[in-house]
Amino acid sequence: MSFTMNAKKLPAILLGTGLLLGGCSGNNSDGAPSESAAGTSSANPSASTNSGWQGTITMYAQVYTPNSKNIAGLKNQTKLREVADEYEAAHPGIKIEFVDEEFKDYTQTVRVKAAAGEMFDVFWGQWAELNNTFPKGIAEDLTEYFNKPNPYIPDKATWAEAMNTTVISETRSPDSKSYNINGDYVATAFFYNKDLFEQAGIAQAPTSWSELISATQQLKAAGITAMSQAPDYDWFQRHFLSDFFSKEYESISAFDESPGVSSLDQSIAIVKGMLNTSDERFMGWWPLFKSLTDNWKPDYLSSDPGVVGSNARNDFLAGKTAIFYDGSWLPENAKDAKVTFGLGSFNFPVLTTADTPYTTGEDVSGAVGGPNAAFQFAVSTKEANATMKETGKQAAVIDWLQFLGTPANVEKIVNEHGTFVPTWPDTKPAESMIELANQASNKLKALGVGGSSPNLGKNIQRIFGLYLSGNIDFDKAKADVQKELDTAIKEYQSKNNVDFSQY
Amino acid sequence: MAGKAKIKSALTGYGFILPTFVFLIWFMYYPVYQALNGAFTDWDGFNAPNYIGLDNFTRMFSDEVLRQSVVNALIWIALSIVLAIVPPFFVAELIFHLKKERAQYIYRTLFVVPIVIPGIVTILLWRFLYQGDGALNQLLDIVGLGSLKQLWLGDPNIALYSIILMGFPWISAFNLLIFYSGLQSISSEVIEAAKLEGAIGWKRVRLIDIPLSAPQLRLIVILTLIGSLQNIIPPLIMTNGGPGYSTYVPILHMYNVSTVNGEFGYGMAIALVMFAVILLLTLINMKLIKSES
Secondary structure, eight states, X not given: OOHHHHHHHHHHHHHHHHHHHHHSOOOTTSSOSOOSSSOOOOXXXXXXXXXXXXXXXXXXXXXXXXXXXXXXXXXOOOHHHHHHHHHHHHSTTXXXXXXXOXXXXXXXXXXXXHHTTBOOSEEEOOHHIIIIISOTTSBOOOHHHHTSOOTTOTTSSXXXXXXXXXXXXXXXXXXXXXXXXXXXXXXXXXXXXXXXXXXXXXXXXXXXXXXXXXXXXXXXXXXXXXXXXXXXXXXXXXXXXXXXXXXXXXXXXXXXXXXXXXXXXXXHHHHTTSSSXXXXXXXXXXXXXXXXXXXXXXXXXXXXXXXXXXXXXXXXXXXXXXXXXXXXXXXXXXXXXXXXXXXEEEOOOOOOTTTOTTOOOOOOTXXXXXXXXXXXXXXXXXXXXXXXXXXXXXXXXXXXXXXXXXXXXXXXHHHHHOSSEEOSTTOOXXXXXXXXXXXXXXXXXXOOXXXXXXXXXXXXXXXXXXXXXXXXXXXXXXXXXXXXXXXXXXXXXXXXXXXXXXX | OHHHHHHHHHHHHHHXXXXXXXXXXXXXXXXXXXXXXXXXEEOOXXXXXXXXXTHHHHHHHHOHHHHHHHHHHHHHHHHHHHHHXXXXXXXXXXXXXXXXXXXXXXXXXXXXXXXXXXXXXHHHXXXXXXXXXXHHHHHHHHTTOGGGOOOTTTOTTTHHHHHXXXXXXXXXXXXXXXXXXXXXXXXXXXHHHHXXXXXXXXXXXXXIIHHHTHHHHHHHHHHHHHHHHHOOHHHHHHTTTOSTTTTOOHHHHHHHXXXXXXXXXXXXXXXXXXXXXXHHHHHHHHHXXXXXX
């Protein structure tokens, strides 16, 4: 055999070697091991104690991460670590390790980790994302555990009895599964700079819509920026739609025959012409809201809240703007920023027929807040987390979750952070949250759209921004919104195999 | 024996490049192979993909967002190519014509030093400059041009151009060096002959420098084309494609449908089409800008 022929063969051999090595891949994406779309629990549902497994349980606790050094703005917290230490003492051989990392794009992180089989054992996950955004099969269905006793809550017949049952119902997936335990509530409000209000001659915080408009006009006239932020469609739609459609709430929430408004309920309401543009009320609040935002600084009106949100918040904390609509974490942000102005807050006002003919006069100040906060923890499946294949590990992780998920621990952990409100029946809010906790005690009757597709809310946000900034008129906005709704419904139908004609 | 020694030497060489080759295949070519397969599936990034034939490609024809993003991309490419060629070439010519070598060295260094600044820093800085009360609007006020103030990133009619024109004075250090080296490679005899023929100053630039810089021009056009289509960071960081879809580009659409919507199959189909388009434009470019060495 000549040298020349050998030399020509060598690159081919190298290429073949490379491809062969490439083919010997454990890469999940090349035919994921999951055989069914839904996450199925393989753990013994009646195993309420550690099945003898020993090892480390990893947990990403988001803002409840104890002793965090890497998560910006997180004060030093210890309660969750104390709970973990208690568990470890009672279960020798098991360690609880908290992931101290900040994830700028958490959705992407979850997708990638799950695809690689490296998901955390217990992880924070918004119920809406677990139900709609993340691929199916990442999180264990916890329903059967909810329906059985929790050994750490002996006075309750089932674990679910210790929880907020409306929240369980509202956060179920379209196929009636519960993918996380949900223990806290986030409130929202208009926060304001008392010093700037005084400067503009405004004696007290607005208590009605017309007072709010008037306050922003007064601030503007005084040369003060009244508000400057990207108005979040997803938030504000909930205030207005929960008011305008309050009389239809019961019928909308009953479509899927369980309490609360799920993404299925939303989708059916869209298909039936209730939560869509054929009903005047659906977008009837846009011109009303525009009368408020016309007094805002226009810089961020058409921007993505995710892109400019922290800039806008920083402008408020720096004393450049007078009012900022945000979640109940803002007072903590203000403390961290060592603001020198007086900080006050007022709720979204109750509307009157003088403001809009569509109002039903409901108090919807609590409509934006909800069980969308930080105490939402899911358990990864063995497809998303290869370590869950270890014998007994899944039962051990569920046991840890049951230990963590008791009213006493929920209250302790949530209140230490101080920006959210515990929602379970036997819990009390922290002192600082008592005012905003009143929102949580209102019956959860929030209405909105966005659960039908991961893109729906974001796409309507774009149209909302263009309308408020005056770049498109109402008719164009209406047509574009309807297109988005139609697309979202088609997507929901195909992903969830739903036959809307049966409703 | 000599043959055996040569084979041994060749094997040694191949042995050294094998690890790199394996990484190249695993991290560069294998993902392309996966994307080729994935483009014909409905894959959520986690569960087993379902083969759906050409559905992803037919969907592109009715995707209005993709249509808008393609228009934006074409504008981006056209302006980017102009900005990638004209200012750096102009500065390269100016530096090349400096009489003293030391002065050439100093100016070359000054223009190249900014290359050490990470691109993300530049983008965040310009996002800050473009704010309503940012430095750009403040500067316009100071010079008495307050009527020209804009919502640079908040107006859908100008946001795209604001992002494209970020980076004034658009003197890319890399492009400058490419052009400069091209000018240096022009034979001094050609330059002397041109002088004798009366081709001096801008006439020389037009008749000698530009034609003889064709290889550099071609390279920069190709790189700018590919770079513009692949550059997701500015629209993602500055506007996330907004206001509306005025700064949406195909690669951002590909990113969002994959990571936000979990439609990796469709995202891969978009990537595949982009690859084909870039390849086609590159081939056309290579044919149009011929060089004679």
